[in-house]
Amino acid sequence: MLEYVTEAIVLDKVDLGELDSRVYLFTKDFGKITAKIKSGRKIISKLASHTEPLNLVTVRIVDKNSPQLIDALISKKGIPGKTLFKIVSLVRDISPEGQPDHNLWELLVALADSGAKAGDFSSALKILGFDPTCAKCNNCLKGSPDFFSVKDLIFYCKDCYQ
């Protein structure tokens, strides 16, 4: 059984039935971790306010067969915004599990701290290996595409995107 403590940005949280929830974290030391918050309602309510999306937290995780979040302490609330929610969804969806990425960590902490601008989505894409500056529209091969499909992991220009 492994137990570890690390800093993390909360990417997302979903309820699993009445008592459990699943939290998506981007951690400083281990990259993305999807952890369960299990057991009684009391623990959930204690952890709930700390594990809201965009929060910068220190987490304690126990990994028996799968990661379980057993403690979380908020150190800072992130500044909400459309672009930042887009970025954390992107990281949740396409970042590999358990692979630390120092550049992505620094970017997420900076954006949670000061808020994200539209161009920051491109920076996140670039770190994740999808550099928009040398990308082409997947359909017509035009350069400087305007859209990225997270589902298909490809770029589109605005004429081809629907």
Ligand SMILES: [Zn+2]
């Ligand atoms: Zn196109």
